[in-house]
Amino acid sequence: MQFKVFSRFLEKIEKTQSRLEITQLLADLFNQASPDEVQQAAHLVLGETAPLYEEKKFGLAERLVLKAMISAFSLEPGYAKRKSSALGDLGIFAQEERSKSQSLFGKEEDRGLSQVFTQLVSITERSGNGSQEEKMKTIALLLSEMDPLSCRYLARILVGTLRLGFSAMTILDAYSWMLTGDKQHRATIEKAYNVHPDIGFIGKLLRSKGIKGLSSAEPEVGVPVLMARAERVETPQDIIEKMGECAVEPKYDGFRLQLHYQKKAGVKLYTRSLEDVSHMYPDIVSAAQSELSCTSAILEGEAVGVNPNTKEYLPFQETVQRKRKYDIAAKALEIPLRLFVFELLELNGKSHLNTPYVERRKHLQSIVHAMRDATIVVTTITQTKSAVELEQLFQEYTSEGLEGIIAKKLDGTYQAGARGWNWIKFKRSYSSKINDTLDCVVMGFDYGKGKRTGFGIGAFLVGVYNQQQDRF
Template sequence: AEARWVVRTVLGAMRLGVGEGILRDAIAQAFLDGPADADAVERAYAVTNDAAVVAETASREGLQALEALDLRVFRPIKPMLAGKADTMADAFAALADDDGVALVETKYDGIRAKLHADGDGDVRMFTRRLEDVSAQFPDVIEATREAVAADRYILEAEVVGYDPETGEAVPFQELSRRIKRKRGVDAMAEEVPVTVHVFDCLLLGEDSLLAESLRDRLAALGAVFDPIADRIERADHRRTADPDAAASFYETVVAGGHEGVMVKNLDATYQPGSRVGYQLKVKSTMEPLDLVVTRAKWSEGRKSDYLGRPYLACRDPDSGAFLEVGRMHTGFTDAQLEEFTDLVEPLIESVDGREADLRPEVVLEVEYEEIQSSPTYGSGYALRFPRLSEIRTDLGPADADTIGTVERLYGEQ
C-alpha cells in the first residue's frame, strides 16, 4: 500500500516529466537506504519506465532485486535524447572516439519507433511516447518480421512517410495521420507508404545491450538485419575519421531535403530518456522550437467553435515549470485547427471569457522570425511572428525545449 501511495502522489507530475527526481528520491528514502540508492532507483525506472514496478520491487524485494530489473520485450522505454551542435565541425570534434572516428547519420523527420519481437512471432511498434501503434502500421510489422533474422529483439528506428508518386518524404504532420487512423488502415498505408530506417539494437535474444557500446550494438544489428529496399533499411550513415567527409555527407543530406544529421559517439552506452552528450544533432537553419501549449482562445466568426491562438511555453528543467514565450495568432489550416481543438479541449482546467487555461500536454513545433527580450512573458522572452510548423503528437511536455535553449538561440541572433 505504501508503494502505491508513493506512486500516486507523484503521478500527475510524472505525466508532465517533472516528477522523476521526486519519485526517485521518495522511493530511495522510503524503501532503501536513502540518497545512496537513488541512482539504482533511477536506473530501474529508466529500463522499466514503470514507476509501480520500481516502487513495489524496492519495497518488497530490496536493492538487489531492483538492480536486477532490466529491459523487457513489450515494455517500452524512453528514447535516448540528443543535444544540439552549432556546426558540423563542433559536433564531430566533440564526439569522435580515441581513433578520431564518429558516426554521422541522416536525421529523418518521421516517427521514432521501437520495434519489439517476443520470440513467438509477435512483433509490435511503439512510439517515443510509448504508445503501441502496431495495428496502424501493419506494413512496418511485416517488413520488420521479414528483415530481421532473430526471434527476440528490440530495435530502434525512424519510420518515414513518402509520397508514392514522387518518392519524396512527406512532412511529419502528414505521416501522423496514420497514427490516428483506426479504420481504413490498409488504404492509408497505400496513401502514405513508409520506409523504416533502423539505427540501433537494444536487445537481442535474452541479452540487453543497453550497457554495450554503440559500436557493439550496431555489430549485433548487422549480424541479424537484412535490409529490404524502400521498406526497411539501415539509416543512411557514414562512419569516418575524416571531418571533411562528415561535412560532405551533411551537405548531401541537407541537399536531399532532410533537416540535418545526427553525430554519435561509437563508445556510448544507451541512456534511456537522457540527453547525456553522446549524440548531437546538426541542423541547416535556425532551429524551430518544440513548445507546450498553456492557454488557448476560442476563435471568432465561422471558426468560433474551435480553440486557437495558443500561448506557447518552454520548459524550466530546474523547477519543472512552463514559461511562456509568446502567442501564436495565425498559422492553422482548418484541418489543423480542428485537430488542435480535439487535442486541447479535454485539457481545459478553467475558462475566463473566451480564454481557456490548459493542462500543459500538447506540443507544437513552432517557427518564428526572431526571439526578443520581453517583460510580457514569464520566460523574459517573446517569439516574433511565431507560426505553426507541426502539431507534434509524438512529443510530450517533457520533450519540450528548455529555457536554456531559448536563451542560447537569443544569444546567437
C-alpha cells in the same frame, strides 16, 4: 493498508506546496505499505492503475461517475447536476454527499487498498455491450462503502482530476527516501526506471529486495525503454572536438518508433511517450515478421512516409498523417512507411544497452534482411574524424530533403532516457537563433477542474495565424 489511510496521505500531499515535504510524505506512505501496495499506491497517486504502455484507461465520462454517485447516495438527479456543477469538483461533491448519507445510512466498510485497486483495474478492463452500466454499478458500490475523504479521491482518480502537483520523477525521489531517508540512490533508481518505465514495478522491487533488486530491471520485449536523446552543437567542428572520430548517420524527418519483436508473440510499436501504436502501422508490423531474422529484438528507428509512385521521401507534414485511429488501411496505401532503424537494445534475450555502438551496429545489420523495397532498412553510416567531411555529409543529406546528421561515439553505450554526448545531432537551425515563441489569439477556454477549480480556467483554446488563408 486501508484505502482510508491512503486517502489521508493524499490529503496531506494536497495541502503542501513543498517538494521536499511531498517527497517525504510519499516515502512515509510507501514505508507503511507492503511491496504489492507500494506498486498499487505508486500508480494511484498518478491517477492510473498501470503504466501508459499497457493502455488501461478508465474511459469514464463525468456524467457516468455522477450517475454512480446519484445511485450510491440516493440523490435527486437535478440537484446532483446543479450542485456538482457549482462546486466544479466531483471529488468535493462526493465527499460532501457521502458525509450526509453516512449519518443517514450508517458507517462505511473498511476497504483495503488492494481491494479497491483490484476493483479499479476491473473497471479499466471492461468493454463491450453493457460495460458502462457494469462500471457504474462497481463505482456506486465502492462509493457507498467508503468514508467521505476516500470518496473524494476515488472520484478524482476515476475522472482524471487528481492532480497532486508531482510526476513520476518525484516518486523516484521518494523511493530513495523510503530506503535511506535521502536521495543517495536516486540516480540508480532513475537508471532502472529508464530501462523499465513502470513506476509501480520499480517500487515493488525496491520495497521487497532493496536497491540490489534493481539488477533485474533489464530490457524486456513488450516493455518500452525510454529513448535516448542527442545533444546539440552549432558547428561540425564542435562535433569533432567533442568526439574525435565518430560514426555519422543521416537524420530523417519522421517520427521515432521503438520496435519490439518476438517470434512467437508478435510485434509492438511504441512512441517516445511510451504509447503503444502498433495498430496504427500495420505495414511496419507485417514487415517486422518477414524482414527480421532473430528470436527477439528491440530496435529503434525513424518512420518516414514514402511516395508510392516515385519512392521519394515525404515531408514530415505528410508523414504525420499516418498517426491516426481511423481509416488506417486506406492511409497506409496512400502513404506507405519506411522504418530506418539505427539502434539495437536487445537481441535474443540479451541486453545490448552497454554494448559499444560499433558492436550494436554489427548485430543490427546481421538481423535485418537487406531486401529490395524493404520496409525496414538499416541507416547508412560514415566513419570520419574530419569536420569538412561532416559538413559535406550534412549538405548531401539536407539536399535530399533530410533534417541533417547525427554523430555517434564509436564506443558509446545506449543511454536510456538520458540526453548525453554519446549522440550529437546537427541541424542548420542550431547555428542561428531559434524562434521558440508563437503569437496566438485566445479563442476559448475550459473550466478548471480539480486543483484548477479555484483559478477557474483549466486550459486555453488558442488560434495560430495562417498566412495563406489570412485567418487564425
